[in-house]
Amino acid sequence: MADHPVSPSSSKTEALAALVSEFGAEHLPDAADGIAGILVDRDSWLELARQLRDQEDLRFDLLVDVTAVDWPDRQPRFEVVYHLWSLTHNRLLRVKVGVPEEQAECPSVVLVWGTANWHEREVFDMYGVRFAGHPDLRRILMPDDYPYHPLRKDFPLEGVDNSVSYRNEGGVLMTQELFVDRPAGQDPTPVDRSKGDPQGYSDGAAPADES
Amino acid sequence: MNTVREEIITTHDLNDLHAEHLELSMGPQHPATHGVLQIKLRLDGERVIHADPIVGYLHRGKEKHAEHCTYQQFFPLTDRLDYLQPLANEVGFALTVETLAGIDVPLRAQAIRTLICELMRLSAHLIWVGIGGLDIGATSVYFYAFRERESLFDILDKLTGLRTNQEYIRLGGVGADLDAEVIRELRQWIADFPKRIDEFEMLLSGNRIFYERMKGIGRITAQQAIDLGVTGPCLRATGVGVDLRRARPYLLYSELDFEIPVGTEGDAYDRYLVRVEELRQSTRIAEQLLKDLPSGDFIAAELKDVLPPKGRVYTSMEEMIHQFKIVTEWCPPPGEVYQATEAANGELGYYLVSTGGRSAYKLKIRAPSFVNLQSLKPMIEGGYFSDVVASIASLHFIMGETDR
Amino acid sequence: MSRSVIPPSEGGGFLPKYGAAVATPMVKRRQLNRNERWFFVPFAKALLYTFTRMFKRKITRQYPEQKLEAGASFHGLPVLVEKDDGSPRCVACGLCEFVCPPRAIDIVPGEIDNEIERAPKEFVIDMLRCIECSYCEEVCPEEAIVMSKDYELVGRKREDFVWDLPKLLRTQESLRDRLEFVRKTYRRWDENAEIAPPPSGVFRDPAWAGRERPNEGH
Numbered sequence: 001m002a003d004h005p006v007s008p009s010s011s012k013t014e015a016l017a018a019l020v021s022e023f024g025a026e027h028l029p030d031a032a033d034g035i036a037g038i039l040v041d042r043d044s045w046l047e048l049a050r051q052l053r054d055q056e057d058l059r060f061d062l063l064v065d066v067t068a069v070d071w072p073d074r075q076p077r078f079e080v081v082y083h084l085w086s087l088t089h090n091r092l093l094r095v096k097v098g099v100p101e102e103q104a105e106c107p108s109v110v111l112v113w114g115t116a117n118w119h120e121r122e123v124f125d126m127y128g129v130r131f132a133g134h135p136d137l138r139r140i141l142m143p144d145d146y147p148y149h150p151l152r153k154d155f156p157l158e159g160v161d162n163s164v165s166y167r168n169e170g171g172v173l174m175t176q177e178l179f180v181d182r183p184a185g186q187d188p189t190p191v192d193r194s195k196g197d198p199q200g201y202s203d204g205a206a207p208a209d210e211s
Numbered sequence: 212m213n214t215v216r217e218e219i220i221t222t223h224d225l226n227d228l229h230a231e232h233l234e235l236s237m238g239p240q241h242p243a244t245h246g247v248l249q250i251k252l253r254l255d256g257e258r259v260i261h262a263d264p265i266v267g268y269l270h271r272g273k274e275k276h277a278e279h280c281t282y283q284q285f286f287p288l289t290d291r292l293d294y295l296q297p298l299a300n301e302v303g304f305a306l307t308v309e310t311l312a313g314i315d316v317p318l319r320a321q322a323i324r325t326l327i328c329e330l331m332r333l334s335a336h337l338i339w340v341g342i343g344g345l346d347i348g349a350t351s352v353y354f355y356a357f358r359e360r361e362s363l364f365d366i367l368d369k370l371t372g373l374r375t376n377q378e379y380i381r382l383g384g385v386g387a388d389l390d391a392e393v394i395r396e397l398r399q400w401i402a403d404f405p406k407r408i409d410e411f412e413m414l415l416s417g418n419r420i421f422y423e424r425m426k427g428i429g430r431i432t433a434q435q436a437i438d439l440g441v442t443g444p445c446l447r448a449t450g451v452g453v454d455l456r457r458a459r460p461y462l463l464y465s466e467l468d469f470e471i472p473v474g475t476e477g478d479a480y481d482r483y484l485v486r487v488e489e490l491r492q493s494t495r496i497a498e499q500l501l502k503d504l505p506s507g508d509f510i511a512a513e514l515k516d517v518l519p520p521k522g523r524v525y526t527s528m529e530e531m532i533h534q535f536k537i538v539t540e541w542c543p544p545p546g547e548v549y550q551a552t553e554a555a556n557g558e559l560g561y562y563l564v565s566t567g568g569r570s571a572y573k574l575k576i577r578a579p580s581f582v583n584l585q586s587l588k589p590m591i592e593g594g595y596f597s598d599v600v601a602s603i604a605s606l607h608f609i610m611g612e613t614d615r
Numbered sequence: 616m617s618r619s620v621i622p623p624s625e626g627g628g629f630l631p632k633y634g635a636a637v638a639t640p641m642v643k644r645r646q647l648n649r650n651e652r653w654f655f656v657p658f659a660k661a662l663l664y665t666f667t668r669m670f671k672r673k674i675t676r677q678y679p680e681q682k683l684e685a686g687a688s689f690h691g692l693p694v695l696v697e698k699d700d701g702s703p704r705c706v707a708c709g710l711c712e713f714v715c716p717p718r719a720i721d722i723v724p725g726e727i728d729n730e731i732e733r734a735p736k737e738f739v740i741d742m743l744r745c746i747e748c749s750y751c752e753e754v755c756p757e758e759a760i761v762m763s764k765d766y767e768l769v770g771r772k773r774e775d776f777v778w779d780l781p782k783l784l785r786t787q788e789s790l791r792d793r794l795e796f797v798r799k800t801y802r803r804w805d806e807n808a809e810i811a812p813p814p815s816g817v818f819r820d821p822a823w824a825g826r827e828r829p830n831e832g833h
Binding site for chain 3: 280281283284285286287288351355358361362368369370371372373376378386387388410413414416417418419420422447450451452453454457458459470471472473474475476480481484485487488508509510512517518519520521522524525531534535538539
């Protein structure tokens, strides 16, 4: 039998507790998978991320996954969820950062973990959460000119007929209104992309010049 | 490699459009990009000075679907993530939901799942050997790898009823039991397989063309790999022996005897060697499991989570109502869970958030190919254009999984 | 903001400096020997290997002439089982329609004049949507829909693939294999099932006993 490393031990160490109290974060209740979680304020998240990676007792050197969860009835609406893995100590940690809908922006951790680049692009693509300081915040899975953020809860599963309308009323729209009944026999107006993006198109609520 | 890149970047101004840089779009319909990957390359002669992989051509919105179908209905969709190892994806998803719902899986079902995961790793690595060799120019090994895969699929066909995309894993166990005939054929296949690996190595390892096209190509360091979140054989090729089967054991892996091969240089040749050695180790695991398969049930006898036996459904009203309730109303408790398994390409994780409904509130699939594909950029930038294919072949990503 | 990278490790990177890593064997990286550098010997060996394959057992089949012999566990196209009087066993409960992941099944229930009271007025399976997952068979409480052995699906237009009741109904006799398999498999852990359980010790079959197994783990 080969020698086994320690099985993933709980991440609730003293170093983590000290960091949590220093940055005013809070512990999350125990999850079914036994992974410790903390809830972090987005203003302190970047600095906390650095500490999580660099402190000798923590060393969360591998960012496993970044995603977001949309809670339309909650405040803040979005929850960006990071899963960290310390290869050094073989521990897992879940970090949640709340992001309100009005200013859907979160600090980018690309400078801490390089892998966050594509993960954050995906979260931006799917939820419209922008990452401040991201070097290249483009859509990744959906087409570049796609006007919606499809994993938001108010986006219908069937999709919306965006061949008809590229209207964008005050930021994001994903409502049933977009199921426009097309007059019979009339083809949708072809969108001429040679002269730039269709009119009214923008990525989301936040202005585009921030990234 | 880095010094070459910096030299190029300093001698040519990238913003100067009159420079002799060539913008080349490779893919999305390129036979060597393994699906629909597009790479926008900027070339300076034969040198790649900038690469931008573009994904998303195969996006099917699986995560959105997961929010609208029952847990059982999502299994066929996981099959089509990494379509070279469909059952390993199903096992990962089943483990996630079972962790959340607290279903105990019988020992025999766990053994069958472990065996299936290793067979899937064999099948996926066989494709790697075949297609990887084909990309480099070794045509014949492609046929031999596919021949082995074909005979493995014939056995899986007898077990699960289908050759690929089997839909075989159920919550609480597996769909059907391993019968004696399948076990006999699998033992035969596994016993023969080490000889086949030797043949692949005979055809590839000592082949000068293959060797020189792989050696020193697409090198990344361990630090780079960890920074980019690379897992699986590509990480182990850089010298970090991290494997979830050992680091965070699941199923029966903590009781099995196998080794984690690691490379030294982190180049394409190391990735090839690591995968070939993993073929041997997976064979060992399958052998151990087949030698002494635990007896017992192949699916849990938990009446609140698992469909009741058919004999009772036909005769008893309560069981029939139960059958209806489980199919239409089964739901795990509210909560969140992240569960990862070691797929052929790396860490395949599912992050599941449930609010107690009969479909997931949120499912995130942490696909190894998606994350590993980020390391393509440092691999090919600064190298020759003709080595791009070797890097892609050795990295091995599945676009069905990348785009989800 | 400058990029701060973790300092590279000193010495061999393969050592388990990481707690999650295990002490593992390195794969052997070798240099090409003289023969391999000259290329002729590996070339001849590979050619010889390919040549000898000509006399080995063929794995591929000559498909239209040689059909696949499907066993009882094979998932072909789903079909409906008919009773002895030729009517479908189906009672139009709609469970298969619900569970079908690609939504290939479409049932219109109707009423009939006997003690069962319900039967499908229309039962349609779109075979182009069907993924042959056998979930319908697994959930059916009446043993009315099973996977057949048919795997050949041809037609000239899309409507040819939407099968209705007359096309779907099969006699029990033609599905005997599969029905027995279904009863056996979905018996699960229930010992009072109608089919006797397989004899114990079946998984240690004598054909394997005593054979040499290389590289044995334990």
